[in-house]
Amino acid sequence: MADGASGRMRSPLGQVTGLGSAKDGTSHWWAQRLTAVALVPLAGWLVIAALAQPDLGYATVHAWLARPVDAFLAALCVVVLAVHSSLGTAVIVEDYVHGRAAKLLTLIALRFAHVLIGAAGVFAILRLSMGTLGS
Amino acid sequence: MPPRERPLSPHLQIYRWQISNTLSVLHRATGAVLSLGLIVFVAWLIAAAAGPQAYARFAALIDGPLGFLVLAGFGFAFFYHLLNGVRHLAWDVGRGFGKRERRASGWLVVVGACALTALAIAFALHLGGSTHG
Numbered sequence: 001m002a003d004g005a006s007g008r009m010r011s012p013l014g015q016v017t018g019l020g021s022a023k024d025g026t027s028h029w030w031a032q033r034l035t036a037v038a039l040v041p042l043a044g045w046l047v048i049a050a051l052a053q054p055d056l057g058y059a060t061v062h063a064w065l066a067r068p069v070d071a072f073l074a075a076l077c078v079v080v081l082a083v084h085s086s087l088g089t090a091v092i093v094e095d096y097v098h099g100r101a102a103k104l105l106t107l108i109a110l111r112f113a114h115v116l117i118g119a120a121g122v123f124a125i126l127r128l129s130m131g132t133l134g135s
Numbered sequence: 136m137p138p139r140e141r142p143l144s145p146h147l148q149i150y151r152w153q154i155s156n157t158l159s160v161l162h163r164a165t166g167a168v169l170s171l172g173l174i175v176f177v178a179w180l181i182a183a184a185a186g187p188q189a190y191a192r193f194a195a196l197i198d199g200p201l202g203f204l205v206l207a208g209f210g211f212a213f214f215y216h217l218l219n220g221v222r223h224l225a226w227d228v229g230r231g232f233g234k235r236e237r238r239a240s241g242w243l244v245v246v247g248a249c250a251l252t253a254l255a256i257a258f259a260l261h262l263g264g265s266t267h268g
Contacts, residue, residue: 043213078176085166088166121176125184128183
């Protein structure tokens with residue numbers, strides 16, 4: 001970073017903080033990579049486990065996700081998928097949605113939508129795996 | 136204060152279209168598609184949690200040629216994004232940047248994604264995978 005070109009293009013404060021134009025350094029990039037690494041086995045397991053079921057009928061799906069380990073892994077997978085998707089779609093919006101207000105509103109809506117999706121998925125799995133306990 | 140001169144990347148048109156940028160565009164496109172797929176997946180979970188009637192309604196919705204096409208599309212997007220994601224992770228640790236490696240891994244990802252999609256479809260069709268079981 002000490003070469004002449006980047007030195008001239010960055011403000012003195014920018015050079016000191018090293019956080020770049022998005023002001024959050026590499027945290028977004030790093031979280032995207034961490035969730036990607038986690039999803040290789042997690043999402044891979046989900047697809048293989050789903051395809052390994054004899055069928056995907058109501059009873060089979062219930063029996064599958066009633067097993068604690070399977071329910072736990074499925075819920076974990078939904079959460080990590082939602083985080084990974086949230087980070088990825090945010091980058092797309094940052095690149096293609098122009099104008100401060102439009103960009104900010106889209107990013108807020110996307111983040112809310114992803115929390116909603118993740119929470120709904122986890123709730124559905126919890127209900128699937130434990131819903132019969134109370135009734 | 137007048138805006139500082141910032142470096143601009145050249146416009147897209149001056150680049151020759153080739154496999155590396157095609158796969159890069161496809162990675163982002165499949166990522167966006169998979170975000171929609173996550174909604175469908177969670178909707179499926181909610182239907183399963185809501186009871187047999189809701190599940191039957193959801194199953195009827197994805198039954199038929201259009202539903203099959205959409206699911207197959209999600210399948211390809213999934214396997215492509217997964218394999219190409221691993222390719223990106225290898226780059227992130229500084230591996231596979233050679234010209235030949237780059238092209239070879241790119242084609243490997245394309246062929247692998249098609250093969251895995253075909254395998255998953257075959258599995259779903261022949262070994263059950265019906266939502267009516």
